[in-house]
Amino acid sequence: xxxxxxxxxxLLVLPAALFIFAFTNVPLxxxxxSSLYAAPIAGHGGGFVGLANFRALFADPSFRTSLVNNLVYxxxxxxxxxxxxxxxxxxxxxxxxxxxxxxxxxxxPTMLPMIAVGAIWLFFFTPQYGLLDRVTGLIGRGDINWLGxxxxxxxxxxxxxxxxxxGFFMIFYxxxxxxxxxxxxxxxxxxxxxxxxxxxxxxxxxxxxxxLFVMVTATINAFCVVDHVVEMTEGGPDNASSLLLxxxxxxxxxxxxxxxxxxxxxxxxxxxxxxxALLFAVFGRRVxxx
Amino acid sequence: xxxxxRRSLLAGTAGAAxxxxxxxxxxxxxxxxxxxxxxxxxxxxxxxxIEEYCAQYAKETGVTVRATYxxxxxxxxSKAVTAIRGGNGPQFSVMLTAAIHTLQAxxxxxxxxxxxxxxxxxxxxxxxxxxxxxxTRIAGKTWSVPFQRSTMVLFYNKxxxxxxxxDPDHYPADWKSQALAAQKLTDRGASPATWxxxxxxxxxxxxxxxxxxxxxxxxxxxxxxxxxxxxxxxKAIEALEYWVSLSKTYHATPPGVSYxxxxxxxxxxxxxxxxxxxxxxxxxxxxxxxxxFDVALPAGNPNPGTVVGGGNIYIFKHASPAQRQAALRFAxxxxxxxxxxxxxxxxxxxxxxxxxxxxxxxxxxxxKHPVAGRPKSFLPVAHxxxxxxxxxxxxxxxxxxxxxxxxxxxxxxxxLKAAQTEADAILRPYQHA
Numbered sequence: 001x002x003x004x005x006x007x008x009x010x011l012l013v014l015p016a017a018l019f020i021f022a023f024t025n026v027p028l029x030x031x032x033x034s035s036l037y038a039a040p041i042a043g044h045g046g047g048f049v050g051l052a053n054f055r056a057l058f059a060d061p062s063f064r065t066s067l068v069n070n071l072v073y074x075x076x077x078x079x080x081x082x083x084x085x086x087x088x089x090x091x092x093x094x095x096x097x098x099x100x101x102x103x104x105x106x107x108x109p110t111m112l113p114m115i116a117v118g119a120i121w122l123f124f125f126t127p128q129y130g131l132l133d134r135v136t137g138l139i140g141r142g143d144i145n146w147l148g149x150x151x152x153x154x155x156x157x158x159x160x161x162x163x164x165x166x167g168f169f170m171i172f173y174x175x176x177x178x179x180x181x182x183x184x185x186x187x188x189x190x191x192x193x194x195x196x197x198x199x200x201x202x203x204x205x206x207x208x209x210x211x212l213f214v215m216v217t218a219t220i221n222a223f224c225v226v227d228h229v230v231e232m233t234e235g236g237p238d239n240a241s242s243l244l245l246x247x248x249x250x251x252x253x254x255x256x257x258x259x260x261x262x263x264x265x266x267x268x269x270x271x272x273x274x275x276x277a278l279l280f281a282v283f284g285r286r287v288x289x290x
Numbered sequence: 291x292x293x294x295x296r297r298s299l300l301a302g303t304a305g306a307a308x309x310x311x312x313x314x315x316x317x318x319x320x321x322x323x324x325x326x327x328x329x330x331x332x333x334x335x336x337x338x339x340i341e342e343y344c345a346q347y348a349k350e351t352g353v354t355v356r357a358t359y360x361x362x363x364x365x366x367x368s369k370a371v372t373a374i375r376g377g378n379g380p381q382f383s384v385m386l387t388a389a390i391h392t393l394q395a396x397x398x399x400x401x402x403x404x405x406x407x408x409x410x411x412x413x414x415x416x417x418x419x420x421x422x423x424x425x426t427r428i429a430g431k432t433w434s435v436p437f438q439r440s441t442m443v444l445f446y447n448k449x450x451x452x453x454x455x456x457d458p459d460h461y462p463a464d465w466k467s468q469a470l471a472a473q474k475l476t477d478r479g480a481s482p483a484t485w486x487x488x489x490x491x492x493x494x495x496x497x498x499x500x501x502x503x504x505x506x507x508x509x510x511x512x513x514x515x516x517x518x519x520x521x522x523x524x525k526a527i528e529a530l531e532y533w534v535s536l537s538k539t540y541h542a543t544p545p546g547v548s549y550x551x552x553x554x555x556x557x558x559x560x561x562x563x564x565x566x567x568x569x570x571x572x573x574x575x576x577x578x579x580x581x582x583f584d585v586a587l588p589a590g591n592p593n594p595g596t597v598v599g600g601g602n603i604y605i606f607k608h609a610s611p612a613q614r615q616a617a618l619r620f621a622x623x624x625x626x627x628x629x630x631x632x633x634x635x636x637x638x639x640x641x642x643x644x645x646x647x648x649x650x651x652x653x654x655x656x657x658k659h660p661v662a663g664r665p666k667s668f669l670p671v672a673h674x675x676x677x678x679x680x681x682x683x684x685x686x687x688x689x690x691x692x693x694x695x696x697x698x699x700x701x702x703x704x705x706l707k708a709a710q711t712e713a714d715a716i717l718r719p720y721q722h723a
Contacts, residue, residue, distance in 0.1 A: 128556075133482070238693040
């Protein structure tokens with residue numbers, strides 16, 4: 001390769017690189033800087049404080065709870081969404097009557113804005129006359145305070161998240177399933193392979209890239225989508241449904257603790273980069289790209 | 291950032307020049323357009339009422355007030371302060387009265403005395419009920435204009451009282467008889483169960499309920515300067531123990547946290563017989579209740595008491611002197627007796643002044659709906675709402691610990707001691723200021 005081609009390449013990526021630099025790297029560096037400083041309180045203190053904001057963060061019980069909540073939330077919603085999405089995709093991939101309608105139903109929650117989803121589920125979770133309590137009422141226990149009990153508030157948030165995103169991931173699985181050449185299926189049935197064997201040894205490996213993509217997206221969602229928390233519980237009761245990004249939002253825009261919020265953002269970025277690296281390292285190697 | 295500062299500096303200079311050049315009335319008339327933020331936190335059609343007032347004001351004075359709905363109280367403060375810092379904020383806004391210390395610390399508001407009050411203006415400021423001047427008048431200055439003001443009240447279902455063999459005309463005055471009445475009103479065998487009483491405990495509302503309970507115990511949760519809280523005082527612990535006992539001992543309220551938004555629907559459906567809510571819901575309940583109901587002061591220990599709440603109109607520092615004057619003028623117009631009475635009738639918020647209460651339209655409404663007259667008699671025993679520096683942070687941490695006590699994961703004493711420790715750590719820097 002000669003120098004000219006290099007220059008051409010650089011020129012081509014320059015606009016995109018500039019945008020990424022201006023809108024991703026610069027804010028990240030500014031946040032990092034801000035996390036090491038403190039604003040004066042009542043005219044006292046302020047200036048460079050080193051890691052004091054991080055120490056204060058980990059000493060704050062509501063931050064620690066938010067962190068643990070978020071890890072649990074991710075550990076449940078990511079696998080649950082992936083499994084459900086795959087099951088739905090397999091279900092509507094066959095030639096069954098009303099297939100298009102069924103696909104639409106599964107996909108519907110994805111098209112709703114998260115705020116609308118929150119409003120709908122707020123009604124579903126209402127004690128006594130909400131949808132869930134009407135259903136559980138049929139079997140004799142119809143007064144569950146889903147959002148008002150620390151034990152059920154986080155599971156309730158997880159249900160909303162899975163319901164909202166599984167349909168979206170189903171679309172990707174559906175596309176991937178359609179891409180599996182029919183000849184493989186014919187060959188396998190000639191060899192007498194069982195359906196289960198075919199699924200485990202052929203379908204699942206071929207869906208690998210999709211699964212990796214879906215898992216990364218679901219992980220990002222688990223840390224970056226908190227609209228339903230804002231709308232439904234505001235992190236309560238007793239911090240039971242507070243997630244990291246919600247903590248960042250309240251610290252920054254409700255309490256005006258901008259440096260503390262910056263420190264929490266850095267923690268969030270570190271966790272997300274770590275998880276993404278882990279996913280790519282563990283699953284990326286096992287993913288089969290054709 | 292420097293560019294924005296320069297611009298506001300220029301605006302300030304222009305305003306100061308105007309100040310010297312023209313008499314007061316002319317000055318205010320120079321401003322033809324104002325931007326105003328307001329929250330909606332009760333179930334009345336507030337947006338359309340405010341639009342209507344603005345339209346009428348434009349017709350009368352030629353000044354356009356662009357009113358923007360900005361969400362809850364917390365949202366409104368966030369949006370207004372973010373917009374001001376971005377150099378394009380509203381000149382004035384309705385915000386939580388209890389946010390006063392937070393707004394002072396953010397250095398975004400200006401007291402009415404600094405805008406300039408003539409004799410009529412001073413009389414107007416003096417006309418507000420004393421209970422509404424808590425968290426409003428601090429160290430000799432008036433920091434905002436009482437506007438959508440409320441008290442915590444109890445709504446109770448008189449038909450349910452009669453059915454349970456209770457006297458529907460006399461609401462219990464002390465904690466014990468209130469709990470026993472609530473117990474009688476509860477039917478846990480029914481499907482779904484009917485509950486005697488419900489107090490809101492969710493985030494943003496729990497501290498207010500707790501303030502009302504402490505008010506009934508003759509106790510304030512903070513000092514007037516907003517630099518200290520007294521969450522672990524025996525009187526506060528007593529109040530939380532009482533709240534917890536309603537579920538744990540009397541089984542008269544659902545366990546866990548009850549959400550504010552579910553209470554009015556529960557009351558209207560008849561599934562909860564007593565609810566604690568804002569007097570701001572009076573209009574909606576009057577319109578929708580299919581059974582006889584009344585409004586009462588929350589029972590106390592031993593005498594009833596409550597807490598005031600709601601929002602005031604704050605005028606922002608970044609507005610030019612002429613804009614501040616114009617904003618003050620609109621606030622004055624909004625609180626003239628007949629209009630304040632109209633606002634009270636259509637929303638349920640309490641009339642902010644005595645003349646508003648005596649206005650012919652208010653008196654006619656009370657003659658038709660006697661409950662609308664009740665909150666006035668509650669004001670003398672009303673305490674100020676929890677208000678400190680970092681108020682949202684302090685009230686949220688209190689609410690989280692209250693939730694722990696209500697759901698049984700901590701005793702009331704342990705919960706409030708933890709809340710006090712956390713609050714102390716946050717407020718310590720302000721105590722030396």
